[in-house]
Amino acid sequence: MTITIALSKGRIFEETVPLLAAAGIVPAEAPESSRKLIIGTNRPDVRLVIVRASDVPTYVQYGAADLGIAGRDVLIEHGGAGLYQPLDLNIAKCRMMVAVPEGFDYDDAVRHGARLKVATKYPQIAREHFAGKGVHVDIIKLYGSMELAPLVGLADAIVDLVSTGGTLKANKLVAVEHILDISSRLVVNQAALKLKYQAIQPVLDAFAGAVPA
Numbered sequence: 001m002t003i004t005i006a007l008s009k010g011r012i013f014e015e016t017v018p019l020l021a022a023a024g025i026v027p028a029e030a031p032e033s034s035r036k037l038i039i040g041t042n043r044p045d046v047r048l049v050i051v052r053a054s055d056v057p058t059y060v061q062y063g064a065a066d067l068g069i070a071g072r073d074v075l076i077e078h079g080g081a082g083l084y085q086p087l088d089l090n091i092a093k094c095r096m097m098v099a100v101p102e103g104f105d106y107d108d109a110v111r112h113g114a115r116l117k118v119a120t121k122y123p124q125i126a127r128e129h130f131a132g133k134g135v136h137v138d139i140i141k142l143y144g145s146m147e148l149a150p151l152v153g154l155a156d157a158i159v160d161l162v163s164t165g166g167t168l169k170a171n172k173l174v175a176v177e178h179i180l181d182i183s184s185r186l187v188v189n190q191a192a193l194k195l196k197y198q199a200i201q202p203v204l205d206a207f208a209g210a211v212p213a
Ligand SMILES: Nc1ncnc2c1ncn2[C@@H]1O[C@H](COP(=O)(O)OP(=O)(O)OP(=O)(O)O)[C@@H](O)[C@H]1O
Pocket: 008, 009, 010, 011, 012, 052, 053, 054, 055, 070, 071, 072, 073, 074, 092, 093, 094, 143, 161, 162, 163, 164, 182, 183, 184
């Protein structure tokens, strides 16, 4: 019985390598240096598929992968249908924040009921956050480089991920609200968990035992 695990390149792959090792799984090659999208492992019954971070839940939802690792941000935007989410892996940690240009009086704009233009890759999270505060917003969907939007007049504010704060600082933006703490979670196809329980459960247990503090 083969287990297929969906991972994205970059930080999630790098931070998942030690978790895989705890389950006795060693990738045959690194996705950064290979153009292959299906990567074998030292275990003939385990393979990795390399997909965009935001596509991981979709592959697992439809059973094209049995397991996957995805950020809480991505999972909220996806909605989580068909996914069992047994474990917070405590990797790829960052914060979902509202940020504005230095000098922009955000509190004043909110207090006076201004209609804010908000650029983000995370419309679901942004919409819910501002609805909860009763702030009227126009959401502008972007796919990256959100920090640019307020600098060129596309938006008043952004909703984006912040880790070190270096990207905000480099673009003269400041964080004004913390929306959510983000980390990555293990997601499992609900049908696969039943049908392949004997193969999948030991991997889940090994991951659970190796979650970083
Ligand atoms: N600066 C960061 N520090 C720590 N974790 C982060 C950071 N930025 C993003 N993440 C987390 O890592 C996950 C993967 O991010 P990554 O940058 O690899 O993909 P992406 O570029 O956001 O996705 P896509 O390729 O679909 O556009 C995100 O969903 C988020 O949970």
